[in-house]
Amino acid sequence: xxxxxxKGLLAGxxxxxxxxxxxxxxxxxKIEAAKSYVYGVQLARLSALGLLQLGLVSGLVGVGALLxxxxxxxxxxxxxxxxxxxxxxLGLVYMIGGGFALRAAMDEKTWMKKSGATxxxxxxIRQPKRD
Numbered sequence: 026x027x028x029x030x031x032k033g034l035l036a037g038x039x040x041x042x043x044x045x046x047x048x049x050x051x052x053x054x055k056i057e058a059a060k061s062y063v064y065g066v067q068l069a070r071l072s073a074l075g076l077l078q079l080g081l082v083s084g085l086v087g088v089g090a091l092l093x094x095x096x097x098x099x100x101x102x103x104x105x106x107x108x109x110x111x112x113x114x115l116g117l118v119y120m121i122g123g124g125f126a127l128r129a130a131m132d133e134k135t136w137m138k139k140s141g142a143t144x145x146x147x148x149x150i151r152q153p154k155r156d
Contacts, residue, residue, distance in 0.1 A: 090119070094112065094115065098112065
C-alpha cells in the first residue's frame with residue numbers, strides 16, 4: 026500500500042514538474058518570437074528610411090549634376106558639336122564611376138564584413154578549447 030502511495034506521489038510531482046516546465050518553455054518561446062518580431066519590424070523600418078534617404082540623395086545629386094551641366098554648357102564658348110562631345114564624355118565618365126560605386130556597394134565580402142557575419146561564422150566554426 027505504501028509502495029503505491031509513494032509511486033502515486035512521485036508520479037504526481039513528476040507530472041507537475043513537466044507541466045511547469047512546459048509552461049515556462051512556452052513562455053520563453055513566446056518571448057523569443059516577440060523579440061524576433063520586434064527586431065524584424067525595426068529592420069523593416071530602418072530599411073524603409075534608408076530607401077527614402079537614398080531616393081532623396083539620388084534626386085538631389087541628379088538635379089545638381091543637371092544644373093551643373095546646363096550652366097557649364099551655357100558658359101562654354103565652344104561650338105555646339107564640341108559641347109555635345111564634351112557632354113558625351115562626361116556622361117561616359119559618370120556611367121563608369123557609377124558602375125564602380127555600385128559594384129563596391131554590392132560586394133558580398135563588404136556586406137559580410139560590415140554586418141558582422143564574418144565574425145559570427147568564425148565563432149561558429151571555432152573548435153572548443155580542450156584543457
